[in-house]
Amino acid sequence: LVALPSLFALFSGEQYFNLHGFLLASPFVALALWPMSDGTLSTGQEQTAAPHPISPRVWLQAVTLLYVGLHTLIISILSGLGPISRHEWGQRYLLPAYPALVVLAMLALSRIWAGDRRRDSGGVLVSVAGLATVSLVLILVGASLNLRGYGAMLDERAQVVAWQGLARTLPGRAPLVTDVWWLPLNLAPDFYTRPIMLAEGDARLAAWARQMQEKGVTRFGLMSNNLSVFSGEWQKSTPGVRKDGSVQQAQGMWLQSYVITATGR
Secondary structure, three states, rough: HHHHHHHEEEEEEEOOOOOOOOOOHHHHHHHHHHOOOOOOOOOOOOOOOOOOOHHHHHHHHHHHHHHHHHHHHHHOOOOOOOOOHHHHHHHOOOOOHHHHHHHHHHHHHHHHHHHOOOOHHHHHHHHHHHHHHHHHHHHHHHHHHHHHHHHHHHHHHHHHHHHHHHHOOOOOOEEEEEEOOHHHHHOOOHHHOOOEOOOOOOOHHHHHHHHHHHHOOEEEEEEOOHHHHHHOOHHOOOEEEEOOOOOOEOOEEEEEEHHHHHHOO
16 A cells, blocks of 8 residues: 555656655655554463563654654644645654654564464465565665655756856846746845845736836846746836847746836837
């Protein structure tokens, strides 16, 4: 149940950058949910024996599952942040649980092996072979997703570097406006060289251009991943704004330079 969706994500042809899912990226830790019973055989003397203290393994499993449960309750359900708290931002708060879950998964494997050794020798080989195969598949899927993530990170880094280079082609300290809310996060090094502003939609872009015109700004750049914005209605309501040169493109992002005349002609 855990391995199949992970395998689907691993071999998916979609070029995704983000993979949301706690077990999806590391299916091996699902073994941590194996029952806590050690599978010891009854001797009939348990009634007179002194009670055993709770083992460190049981404590670790209880604390880890409590942490995951509180995360689900507080971060994912009660935070009020909507789906983003469950599927994206919420996942990062579960990172501290991974090391404990790996330990618990390894302990689960040892308990399964110990239980198989007490069974008939004829079924031991089949059980161990099945356990080893499933465990190896889970580990390899997680490792392969990690490698795929590393490759996606390199691609994304190259994309961001290209966008930063595109922004730097804008001359001087000319303002840069965009209708893509997340783009300024990727242009952080350019914060020290020019103003970067957000204006989404024709109405906001037109109002922004008029404000720049009133402040005496003579040049600005518009950067977007939507090519149609450069021929949008906002330009008709902002006389005095004209294109300066042709639009430039880098890794799916476009930049158009504009000139503003104070006379509006």
